[in-house]
Amino acid sequence: MIFTLSVVGLARTILWIIAIYFIIKILSRLLAPFLIRFAARKMEEKFGQQFNQQYKQDNPKRKEGETVIDKMPNDNSQSNKKVGEYIDYEEID
Template sequence: MIYFLSAAGLARMLLYIIGIYFVIKILSRLLSPFLIKYAAKKMEDRFGQQFNQQRQPQQPKHKEGETVIDKMPNTGNSSNKKVGEYIDYEEID
């Protein structure tokens, strides 16, 4: 089927588009305060959880007086001896 563009069809389509635009605009104005409150509440809860995690004292994983090594030293000392060319120079007065 081939549809032809008519003035009535074009006007009806423009009215639908304009109507949908205004309905979305009105609904967004009505619903945006609730969405913003919901988002603010979620952020407040998330920040509160992070704050409470930092405030709680962390339990030590080792006994008192025990020696603990947090980082193991590198055993492979791979230093590059070829660092460049050494040039002698003399200061000129």
Template sequence: MIQEASVMGLLKTVLIILLVYFGFKILARLFAPLLLRFVAKKAEQKFGQQFGGFQNQTNQRQQQKHKEGETVIDKMPNQNRSSNSKVGEYVDYEEID
């Protein structure tokens, strides 16, 4: 027995595909921000576990060393800057036309 495709069957199929597509778009707009927020929160927790111990130790050390309002210079400038006398001598010149 051979079945033939009818116009109504084709229209029903196209209508079902369009309803599923647009339904998915609407649901994605509703739930995408919630899903992204959940994923970002999980990633933040994961990074916090990996790097949290290091950050907490560093912050505690800095707070213990320095008082509030105190100015701290981490790197002192190099004091022994000497000019090299072997570079050459300065020669004054004139432009010739």
């Protein structure tokens, strides 16, 4: 089947493209606040769940003012006392 290009068909296609563009633009302005509000609510729930899970894991029943050390640092690192020899020098002008 061979299609021929006509001015009327081209104008009709361009008008349809412009009409669809404006319809999408108008609908996005109307629906965007609802979509953003929905996404923000979902993120808030997700962050709240993560916070509650972490808070429950990190905060077992402790008395107020009690100091707890979970892990003592390893003191296996030994410093090398003999780093090098000291060289005395004089400035030459």
